[in-house]
Amino acid sequence: MPAISLENTITIAMSVRDRHASAAWYADMLGFELIFHADEAGWSEVQTKTPGVTIGLGEAVEPAPGNCVPVFGTADLDAGRAQLEAAKVRFDGPTEVIDGMVKTATFYDPDGNALMLAQDLTGG
Template sequence: MPLVSIENTITIALSVTDRYKSAKWYENMLGFQTNFHSDEAGWSELQTKTTGVTIGLGEHTKPAPGNCVPVFGIADLDTARQKLEHAKVKFDGETDVVEGMVKTATFYDPDGNALMLAEDLTGGI
């Protein structure tokens, strides 16, 4: 039995220099559809052709090339984090919260690959 229960969503997070330009590229090249742009969070999200799988674009002035962080949807991030930390899973700092939008926490697998948990705070909007 797993320590935490992941929901039926995954967001593949990529670091980009211009979210709007990148979103247009994913729309034009791959047929993805932009769900939203959040200037406050520096984040854009696109729906892929696969149900439950989205591409998230995080805007950074100097993105790391070849980066990719799978983001797993979870109903209760705080409880999941507590369980994983108890199992000695390493997290990268504190949980980040964008009120009314999302709560996220980055953690690492045994090889140092970054993964993220995300709790939807929109109330299903």
């Protein structure tokens, strides 16, 4: 059976308590831009720094945190982590390093959704 035909877009859906507050958080903390709020549908989307990749925020009374872990590449993980920590963003322990491969750090948005920063250490 052949693979289905996909477009070059990805929406990472997350449940949140307050879409407007979450969209503002993603803009302030990660520099993402609001695409739209669909209040009648309880849905908002923000554009990430990666073309074709958006985050969809579905409003829920009791969000289901941790339902996915988007990983965002960064050239300087330590600087990014320091900036987020200065804004009181919670991280899940120390930065993990696999020598010659990758450096990662997991952090959380205000609704407890896990996100990750990753820095390529392969030199490629």
